Amino acid sequence: MHADPAGVLTGAHFLDGDHAACEGALAAECRFVAGYPITPSTEVVERIAQRFPLVGGVFIQMEDELASSIAIAGAVWGGKRAMTVTSGPGFSLMMEHVGFAVMTETPCVFINVQRGGPSTGLPTLPAQADMMQARWGSHGDYEIIALSPNSPQECFDLTFKAFNLAEQYRVPVLVMMDECVGHMMERVVIPRAEELEIYPRRWTKAAPGEYLPFAPGEDLVPAMARAGQGYRFHMTGLTHNERGYPDMSVAAQARLVARLTDKIRKNADALQDVVEDGVDGADVVVVCYGITSRVALPAIEACRASGLKVGWLRLRTVWPFPERLIRDLASGLRAFVVPELNMGQIVREVERCAGAARVVGVPHAGGTVHDPAVIERAIREAVR
Amino acid sequence: MSERANPVERYLRSDRIPHIWCPGCGIGTTVNCFTRAIDESGIPMDRLAVVSGIGCTGRVAGYMHVDSFHTTHGRAIPFATGLKLAAPGMKVVVYSGDGDLFAIGGNHFIHAARRNLDMTVVCVNNLTYGMTGGQLTPTTPEEAIASTSPYGNFEQPFNLPYLAESCGAVYVARWTTYHVTHLKKAMREALLKKGFSFVEVISPCPTLYGRRNRIGDGLDEVKTYKQRSVIRNGAPTSEVSLGMTGPIVVGKFVDRERPTYQDAMDQFYARKLGDRYARASQ
Ligand SMILES: Cc1ncc(C[n+]2csc(CCOP(=O)(O)OP(=O)(O)O)c2C)c(N)n1
Numbered sequence: 001m002h003a004d005p006a007g008v009l010t011g012a013h014f015l016d017g018d019h020a021a022c023e024g025a026l027a028a029e030c031r032f033v034a035g036y037p038i039t040p041s042t043e044v045v046e047r048i049a050q051r052f053p054l055v056g057g058v059f060i061q062m063e064d065e066l067a068s069s070i071a072i073a074g075a076v077w078g079g080k081r082a083m084t085v086t087s088g089p090g091f092s093l094m095m096e097h098v099g100f101a102v103m104t105e106t107p108c109v110f111i112n113v114q115r116g117g118p119s120t121g122l123p124t125l126p127a128q129a130d131m132m133q134a135r136w137g138s139h140g141d142y143e144i145i146a147l148s149p150n151s152p153q154e155c156f157d158l159t160f161k162a163f164n165l166a167e168q169y170r171v172p173v174l175v176m177m178d179e180c181v182g183h184m185m186e187r188v189v190i191p192r193a194e195e196l197e198i199y200p201r202r203w204t205k206a207a208p209g210e211y212l213p214f215a216p217g218e219d220l221v222p223a224m225a226r227a228g229q230g231y232r233f234h235m236t237g238l239t240h241n242e243r244g245y246p247d248m249s250v251a252a253q254a255r256l257v258a259r260l261t262d263k264i265r266k267n268a269d270a271l272q273d274v275v276e277d278g279v280d281g282a283d284v285v286v287v288c289y290g291i292t293s294r295v296a297l298p299a300i301e302a303c304r305a306s307g308l309k310v311g312w313l314r315l316r317t318v319w320p321f322p323e324r325l326i327r328d329l330a331s332g333l334r335a336f337v338v339p340e341l342n343m344g345q346i347v348r349e350v351e352r353c354a355g356a357a358r359v360v361g362v363p364h365a366g367g368t369v370h371d372p373a374v375i376e377r378a379i380r381e382a383v384r
Numbered sequence: 385m386s387e388r389a390n391p392v393e394r395y396l397r398s399d400r401i402p403h404i405w406c407p408g409c410g411i412g413t414t415v416n417c418f419t420r421a422i423d424e425s426g427i428p429m430d431r432l433a434v435v436s437g438i439g440c441t442g443r444v445a446g447y448m449h450v451d452s453f454h455t456t457h458g459r460a461i462p463f464a465t466g467l468k469l470a471a472p473g474m475k476v477v478v479y480s481g482d483g484d485l486f487a488i489g490g491n492h493f494i495h496a497a498r499r500n501l502d503m504t505v506v507c508v509n510n511l512t513y514g515m516t517g518g519q520l521t522p523t524t525p526e527e528a529i530a531s532t533s534p535y536g537n538f539e540q541p542f543n544l545p546y547l548a549e550s551c552g553a554v555y556v557a558r559w560t561t562y563h564v565t566h567l568k569k570a571m572r573e574a575l576l577k578k579g580f581s582f583v584e585v586i587s588p589c590p591t592l593y594g595r596r597n598r599i600g601d602g603l604d605e606v607k608t609y610k611q612r613s614v615i616r617n618g619a620p621t622s623e624v625s626l627g628m629t630g631p632i633v634v635g636k637f638v639d640r641e642r643p644t645y646q647d648a649m650d651q652f653y654a655r656k657l658g659d660r661y662a663r664a665s666q
Pocket residue numbers: 438439440441442457480481482483484485508510512513514515516521
């Protein structure tokens with residue numbers, strides 16, 4: 001199915017990442033956004049507020065992030081594609097509803113334009129310190145998908161993709177931007193609507209009366225219904241059976257949680273989305289994502305110029321983590337170097353998969369990007 | 385018996401009975417009135433959605449045989465907001481408890497009323513947190529004993545009709561589970577009212593509130609409602625606050641007109657944007 005041309009701003013533009021993410025959502029047929037202003041993500045909803053009345057979308061500025069993050073679930077069950085947008089403290093407030101969306105298998109998108117924390121931290125300055133929160137921030141055990149764009153173009157591309165993944169797997173998909181990517185202006189090319197493939201909602205084909213709202217298909221994902229179609233279904237954040245009714249037994253919990261995690265884990269390879277450069281035959285691979293993947297490039301070039309074999313592995317999908325890929329690479333190289341704008345988050349994942357290879361983190365508390373020289377030094381030391 | 389003769393069953397998920405509520409609990413009585421109100425309203429079951437938060441009352445959604453959503457604690461109203469804006473053809477009812485709607489969810493209530501979102505909110509006010517064991521809520525009367533106010537409550541409670549009216553609700557009524565006929569009628573009127581309608585139902589929680597406050601069982605509590613309540617339709621809501629003793633003023637307090645959120649949005653954008661305005665499709 002092609003995208004609805006009404007929402008697609010085809011052409012070459014000069015946009016910042018926030019605006020590009022907004023256009024990605026519009027192209028993906030997102031027609032409901034609930035948000036609460038917070039720097040550095042506000043520009044996304046500001047543009048939505050301006051664009052939506054022209055394309056048949058509904059934007060509502062809610063009273064807080066708790067409200068925004070569940071209003072989108074309501075809109076999804078009313079039949080829309082929906083997202084919310086936030087940063088820092090707002091992301092913390094949304095955590096309960098990330099879990100709610102996981103439990104009720106509500107396809108939806110959360111954008112987090114990361115800023116420095118903890119608490120109010122650095123409202124206008126970058127960080128990548130919510131990567132573990134994205135993975136584990138809601139209570140209970142679950143899996144989500146998180147993407148990490150490194151340019152305004154990718155803010156468009158990956159926000160678009162996030163909607164498709166949300167529909168395919170019926171999970172919340174988290175677009176983990178950062179302040180740099182959100183505010184940098186670059187050329188963004190938006191394709192024609194017919195070049196944009198939409199993954200349609202998995203509407204049930206069962207008749208009302210025969211429909212089991214949480215009975216999985218072969219790929220572990222159930223088909224969906226929306227309100228007002230005569231299905232008279234129930235959904236709950238309680239542990240539930242295939243009918244959607246509460247079932248608080250140990251067996252029901254085991255079945256449900258296993259399925260919710262397996263539907264992502266078993267597709268980890270299909271979900272893998274990395275960009276590699278010079279990884280084959282490298283002695284050191286720099287594992288990076290978001291803005292840091294760009295800052296790492298001059299460091300890598302400098303090392304290569306002096307004869308070191310350095311690979312660049314950029315994660316566009318951070319969660320699920322490309323575990324198998326890192327394990328495979330680990331056997332053939334000496335070290336991984338992991339620069340990130342936090343005190344060491346994704347580096348732990350790399351350590352978990354690195355086998356005998358060395359893992360060198362390059363932490364940074366945020367507020368600006370790394371000095372490439374620091375990354376360069378880490379690479380050189382890693383192979384010394 | 386024709387289906388119409390027993391509306392209750394038709395609107396309930398019989399495959400989920402027995403329900404979880406204690407003997408003498410008032411929530412079931414409110415649901416009974418609610419099903420009859422739906423029936424009388426003529427709203428087709430397929431166009432009705434019930435959204436609940438968390439609590440004993442929060443379980444209502446799960447027993448209603450309509451599209452039903454059991455959401456998170458305090459957030460039924462914002463969920464309902466998204467649902468209603470996405471599916472404007474639905475009649476959306478939020479059915480939840482006093483703690484859910486007015487403690488953790490209070491912010492959402494006041495904003496939904498301010499916006500005049502087209503939805504009905506039913507609050508089963510049992511003056512306590514039933515589900516979690518009888519703690520203090522924003523509606524617990526002064527002096528009342530709760531598990532977290534073992535010596536009695538010294539906080540001033542909310543007067544819910546006053547709050548609802550001040551925030552902009554277009555329909556506000558309060559009844560008790562003693563007043564089943566009035567309650568059913570108020571629910572029907574609320575269902576048919578365009579805009580943000582609010583029905584408060586004073587309801588017994590014999591297991592926790594009634595026992596701790598020496599009111600007796602559910603029936604005894606309903607008897608006190610009978611003794612204490614005074615019907616005053618149109619009473620100024622500022623005068624209907626509740627105490628441990630004294631009158632329980634019941635009635636229809638507010639019934640007025642105001643453009644709904646969606647109508648205001650549509651009219652406003654049509655005026656500002658003219659032909660460029662694209663109305664959301666259903
Ligand atoms: C975020 C969150 N905090 C606390 C709870 C625990 N909790 C569940 S129900 C409830 C209170 C319910 O009281 P009320 O809304 O009055 O409903 P009742 O049980 O009295 O019908 C609380 C505090 C929760 N589920 N979620």
